[in-house]
Amino acid sequence: MKTITLAHGNGGQAMQQLIGELFIRAFDNPLLGIQEDQARIPLAELTACGDRLAFSTDSYVIDPLFFPGGNIGKLxxxxxANDIAVSGAVPRWLSCGFILExxxxxxxxxxxxxxxxATAHAHGMAIVTGDTKVVPRGAADKLFxxxxxxxxxxxxxHWGAxxxxxxDVLIVSGTLGDHGATILNLREQLGIEGVPESDCAVLTPLIQAVRHLPGIRAMRxxxxGGVNGVAHEFAASSGCGIELDERALPVKPAVRGLCELLGLEAVNFANEGRLVIAAERAAAPAIIEALRSHPMGRDxxxxxxxxxxxxxRLTGLYGVKRTLELPFSEPLPRIC
Amino acid sequence: MKTITLAHGNGGQAMQQLIGELFIRAFDNPLLGIQEDQARIPLAELTACGDRLAFSTDSYVIDPLFFPGGNIGKLxxxxxANDIAVSGAVPRWLSCGFILExxxxxxxxxxxxxxxxATAHAHGMAIVTGDTKVVPRGAADKLFxxxxxxxxxxxxxHWGAxxxxxxDVLIVSGTLGDHGATILNLREQLGIEGVPESDCAVLTPLIQAVRHLPGIRAMRxxxxGGVNGVAHEFAASSGCGIELDERALPVKPAVRGLCELLGLEAVNFANEGRLVIAAERAAAPAIIEALRSHPMGRDxxxxxxxxxxxxxRLTGLYGVKRTLELPFSEPLPRIC
Structure with missing residues (x-):
């Protein structure tokens, strides 16, 4: 069985081979192909699309590496891509840094x-620059x-919280907590049936379906931290309060069941392919209709x-409002 | 003693506190301050400086975290910054992703x-977007x-290999292997005296001192992989050969001693603040003079x-040439 060795991260022949035979081949694109220390992107390709550069980063440490609906690479x-797309930009170029055990x-x-x-290619994105490090056994868990x-x-x-x-009103683009429930069910071996796949997806097409509509204030x-996390961010940035309606939260039955079983709340559960949109009230019906007309926004x-x-605050099933704190900690480490 | 807990990476209050009280405060700048999911950089600030965007990434897993001349953060x-700067661009904006144990x-x-x-500030760079993940004890080694x-x-x-x-000729901007020797001496507890500090430094000022000069072909x-690694990259991209002269390689005595002791070659040792410039032969004297007139380029x-x-190939001390292979693996894991 072929495995990663320390030599694959040390700047020598083994690393060159790994880069050439795996990364350059898989991510094949002209910008990556120049093999300088940096990708060089013509600014004209950016200025043709907008006036500001959206720039974001995330590290992924999810455990397990593979899960229903995706894996750490797709994620x-x-x-x-989604952190870029919620600015209104179309994500185009990605860097990637691997830390391998x-x-x-x-x-x-x-x-x-x-x-x-495959995920990048399907959405018109190119992985144009990267880096590989290998650490000795035990210094990292498999792959970050x-x-x-x-x-x-x-x-x-000019969307912004x-x-x-x-x-204003809050719209969500689909069911809550699918990703979190999948990982929890898998990792804790709960064996709950009917738990949906992770919703892990590139949201660009869904955002493009609404981006021309008036009345959008902010998007995440x-x-x-789930929808509750976004609500707290929106509240902090705007100086307003947010009231969520439990009866209107779209939650799949198996996710609801898992939450009840464990005493958790779906509003705190992670998604990886759901939009939260703050919009003017009058604009909401058109935005919801546009979302629903797209397969990713049916719910x-x-x-x-x-x-x-x-x-x-959360208005419960019987109309009683209670304050929704941002939990000190989420139930699940290594959810993403 | 205050330590990192899983809650610091889970999207809840503890993470918000860490971000607000440590990262936002230390990296303070208006682009980071907006606290959206992405930094938004006016494209006019880029088009005023050039016509291509240089984009690069590296992960840092160095062990130990602190070493003479720097630490994992400075590195x-x-x-x-250096991977951007060797394109001729002035590095301006950085993202950072922390993986904490x-x-x-x-x-x-x-x-x-x-x-x-401090390092970013000293060189006019802003850390404008970031991410924090925490993994359970044993799933990573301290901090990446x-x-x-x-x-x-x-x-x-338009520099390019x-x-x-x-x-053409090859110019190096200073002594070879200082970073590699420092880490090796420290980690293997060799106790060799006189080993220099790591050369870890932002190279932008040194590059700006030569960037207007004619005759520069490529810069790394x-x-x-050291200077040997760059020589192999230059050779592969240009289709030419490279001949290095051992008598002309600037190596500090203690680094040379460490290499002789361990049977290693300084050309394979890592630096973190040394340029390799390929230039037209006639242009070399002016480039070397400009480098030497800067404190970072004295050697x-x-x-x-x-x-x-x-x-x-390497021409040895007695004029004999021998082929310099790219080592299959460097001696040292986690050098950067």
Missing amino acids: AVCGT EGLEMAVLEQVVSSMA INTAGLGAIPADI QHIRAG DATR ATLTGEVVARKGV | AVCGT EGLEMAVLEQVVSSMA INTAGLGAIPADI QHIRAG DATR ATLTGEVVARKGV
């Missing part, structure tokens, strides 16, 4: 790299990936509103 | 972050950092030439 492309099966790395390449991403924000888009006003994807729904009174 | 800023001392993280902030960097390449600079021609910084010297005959 590393989707997650960073000595002894990692080469076949695992190949599968992860192949997923990254960092990606950074770039895209240009169109000049007519500071624009949110009392009277709900990852670690889009209005789930909350922005109010003057500070704090984040 | 993470210098290394990525549960139990890491908070004081260690603070010291590393403070070094990153990824940085990605951006800058604009001036329209009149494919421009190298037979008859010699990191993993700059002509160390090799480009020839038609393929391969990398």
Whole structure:
């Protein structure tokens, strides 16, 4: 069985081979092909699309590496792409940095790299620069990936949480907590049936379906911290309060069951392919309709509103409101 | 003693506190301050400086975290800045992704972050976006950092290894192997006296001192794989051969002694603040003079030439040439 050795990270022949035979081949594109220490992207390709460069990064340490609906490689492309896309930019260029544990099966790395390449390719993104480090056995757990991403924000888009006003509403693009529930079910071997696949997906096409609509104030994807995390960010940036309606939260039955079993709340569960949009109330029906007309947004729904009174609150099934704190800690380490 | 807990990476209150009280405070700048999922950089700031965007990334896994001349934080800023700077661009914006091991001392993280902030600030760079992950004890060794960097390449600079021609020469900007020797001496507890500090430094000022000079074909910084690694890259991209002259290689006595003791070659040792420049022969004296007039380039010297005959060779002390293979593996894991 072929495995990663320390030599694959040491700047010598073994590393050159790994880069040439695996990464350059899988990620094949002209910018990566020049093999200088940096990718060189014509600025004209950016200025043709917008007036600001969106730049974001995430490291991925998810355990296990493979899960229903994806793997760490697909996640590393989707997650960073989404952090760019929610600015209104189309994510175009990615960097990737691998930290590999000595002894990692080469076949695992190949599968992860192949997923990254396929996900990027399917959404018009190119992985244009990268880095590989290998650490001795025990100094890392199998495989970590960092990606950074770039895209240009169109000049007519100025989404930002500071624009949110009392009277606005919150829309989510799909069911909550699918990713978190999948990982929890898998890792804790809960064996709950009917738990959905991770929602891990590139959100660019869904965002493009609504980006021309008026009334959008701010957009995020709900990852670690879930919709509750986004609500707290929106509240902090805008100085307003957020009231979520439990009856309007789209949660799949198996995810609801898992939450009830463990005493957890779906609003805190991670997604990797769900939008939270703050919008003017009058604009919401058109935004929801546009989302629903896209396969990724079928379950889009209005789930909350922005109010003057500070704090984040949840209106329960019987109409009783309670304050929703940001948990000190989420239930799950290494969710992404 | 305050330490990192899993809660610091889970999207909840503890993570928000760590980000707000440590990262946002240390890296303080308006682009980071907006706290959206991405930094938004006005493209006008890029087009004013050049016509291509230089984009690069590296992960840093060095062991130990602190060493004479720097630490993993300073290294993470210098290394990525240099990968941008050798394109001719001035590195301006950085992302950073932290992977922290549960139990890491908070004081260690603070010291590393403070070094990153100071190094970036001293060279006009801003850390504008970032990410923090925490993994359970044993799933990573203390602290890994990824940085990605951006800058604009001036329209009149087109350095690239494919421009190298037979008859060109190779210039190095300072003594070889200082970083590698420091880490080896420290980690293997060799106790050799007089081993220099790591040369870890941001090379932008030194590159700016030569960038207007004619005759520069290509530029790299010699990191993993050392000058030999760069020579092999130059040879592969240009289709030429490289002949290095052992008598002309600037190596500090203690580094030479360490190499002789262990049977290693200084040309394979890592640097973190040394340029390798390929230039037209006639242009070399002016380039060397400009390098020497800068404190970081005092030991700059002509160390090799480009020839038609393929391969990398070293002319030894008695004039005998031998082929210099790219080692299959470098002696040292986790050198950067």
